[in-house]
Amino acid sequence: xxxxxxxxxxxxxxxxxxxxxxxxxxxxxxxxxxxxxxxxxxxxxxxxxxxxxxxxxxxxxxxxxxxxxxxxxxxxxxxxxxxxxxxxxxxxxxxxxxxxxxxxxxxxxxxxx
Numbered sequence: 001x002x003x004x005x006x007x008x009x010x011x012x013x014x015x016x017x018x019x020x021x022x023x024x025x026x027x028x029x030x031x032x033x034x035x036x037x038x039x040x041x042x043x044x045x046x047x048x049x050x051x052x053x054x055x056x057x058x059x060x061x062x063x064x065x066x067x068x069x070x071x072x073x074x075x076x077x078x079x080x081x082x083x084x085x086x087x088x089x090x091x092x093x094x095x096x097x098x099x100x101x102x103x104x105x106x107x108x109x110x111x112x113x
Contacts, residue, residue: 001095004058004066007043008077009087015049024082025052031080032056036073052083066092 015021025042032040044053060066078085
């Protein structure tokens with residue numbers, strides 16, 4: 001099993017209030033979730049009027065599939081033109097199906113920025 005976790009930092013340029021920023025963030029989250037069936041949420045920079053940190057994750061059987069889907073999510077957020085993407089961080093974890101005798105899963109970490 002491969003798990004991908006991504007962080008996208010955005011700036012909502014036209015936002016003049018926290019309410020406007022949250023409205024834009026809700027639209028981004030809803031559209032990405034409906035389009036790609038990913039787990040996605042606002043995970044940081046809650047109280048600023050312009051900045052936001054969005055976290056999302058993808059799970060699959062193949063590293064290539066997970067990596068491709070994560071890239072598509074980031075490109076989709078950029079393509080919405082609702083906010084400017086200023087930073088992206090992606091990490092991928094490979095979790096082996098085999099147990100190592102103690103009942104613990106074996107985790108290999110891949111990091112991509």
